[in-house]
Amino acid sequence: MRICCLGDIHYYGQRSDLELLTQRIESVCGSADAMVVVGDLTSSGRLDHMREVLEAVRDAAGGILVLVVPGNHDIYVAWDEVERGVNSLLKLSIFNSLVENIGCIALMKKPFIIDNVGFVGSIGWYDYSFAPQWLNLPLDTYREKAFGLSIWADREFVKLPFSDEEFTITLLERFEEHIREVYSAVEKIVAVMHHVPFRELVHYKLIPEWDYFSTFMGSESFGHVIKKYDKVKLVLYGHGHNGVDTGFCKELHGIKCCSCASPIPLVTTL
Numbered sequence: 001m002r003i004c005c006l007g008d009i010h011y012y013g014q015r016s017d018l019e020l021l022t023q024r025i026e027s028v029c030g031s032a033d034a035m036v037v038v039g040d041l042t043s044s045g046r047l048d049h050m051r052e053v054l055e056a057v058r059d060a061a062g063g064i065l066v067l068v069v070p071g072n073h074d075i076y077v078a079w080d081e082v083e084r085g086v087n088s089l090l091k092l093s094i095f096n097s098l099v100e101n102i103g104c105i106a107l108m109k110k111p112f113i114i115d116n117v118g119f120v121g122s123i124g125w126y127d128y129s130f131a132p133q134w135l136n137l138p139l140d141t142y143r144e145k146a147f148g149l150s151i152w153a154d155r156e157f158v159k160l161p162f163s164d165e166e167f168t169i170t171l172l173e174r175f176e177e178h179i180r181e182v183y184s185a186v187e188k189i190v191a192v193m194h195h196v197p198f199r200e201l202v203h204y205k206l207i208p209e210w211d212y213f214s215t216f217m218g219s220e221s222f223g224h225v226i227k228k229y230d231k232v233k234l235v236l237y238g239h240g241h242n243g244v245d246t247g248f249c250k251e252l253h254g255i256k257c258c259s260c261a262s263p264i265p266l267v268t269t270l
C-alpha cells in the first residue's frame with residue numbers, strides 16, 4: 001500500500017499557498033492508495049480557513065481517500081470564541097465534523113480500514129514525559145509553558161477544562177480502544193498522530209531555550225501503547241518542523257516512523 005502523507009500546512013488565508021499545495025499533492029500523490037494529513041491544517045484554528053484548506057486537499061487528492069487528524073493549532077480558540085463559550089474540546093469535535101462533512105475521514109472519531117490495513121489516529125498530546133532530564137526543572141516549570149521571554153503558544157490559545165496530563169490520558173484511552181477495535185480484522189495498523197510518540201524522534205540540542213520546548217513535542221505514553229501492539233507497523237506523525245528535518249522515515253522498535261510535518265507530501269509504502 002502506498003500512502004501519501006503531509007501535515008503542518010498552517011494555512012492562514014493566503015490563497016496562493018493553496019494553489020502551491022494543490023500542485024504538490026497532484027504531482028506527488030497521484031498513485032497513492034490513501035492520503036493522510038497529520039494536523040495543523042491551520043495556524044489559528046479559524047473555521048473558514050479549516051474548510052478552505054480541507055476542500056483544497058480533498059479536491060487535489062482527486063478521489064483518493066483523505067484521512068485526517070487535527071493538530072494543536074486546529075484546536076486554538078480566539079478571544080471571541082472564548083466569549084461564546086467555545087473551548088478546545090468543542091473545537092476538536094467541530095474539526096472532526098467538518099472533516100466528515102466535506103467527505104474526508106476523521107480518524108479521531110473512528111478507525112478506518114482499507115483492504116487489510118487499519119488506520120487509527122489521534123491528535124496526540126504532551127504529558128511532560130519528553131522534558132529533558134538534564135535541565136532538571138520541576139514539572140510546574142513546564143506547566144507554565146514559558147521559558148525566559150518565549151512562550152509555547154498553546155498556553156494562550158488552547159483552552160481545556162483539565163490538565164495536559166489528563167487530556168493525554170483521555171486521548172490515549174480512545175486511541176488504544178481504536179487499535180483494539182480493528183485489531184482482529186486487519187493484518188497491519190497505521191498510527192496517525194500530530195504529536196510525536198517516541199522520545200527518539202525528538203530533536204534535543206542541549207540548549208536550554210530549545211530543549212525546554214521539546215517537552216511539548218509529544219508523549220511517551222503513546223509510544224508505549226503503540227509498542228504493545230505488534231500489528232502497528234507504521235507511524236505517521238507531524239508537529240516538529242521549526243529548525244528540524246521533516247519528510248523522512250526511520251525505523252524504531254521495528255516500526256517505520258515517518259515525519260510528515262511538511263506541506264510537501266511524502267510517499268511511503270507499507
Ligand SMILES: [Mn+2]
Pocket residue numbers: 040071072073194239240
Ligand atoms: Mn503542531
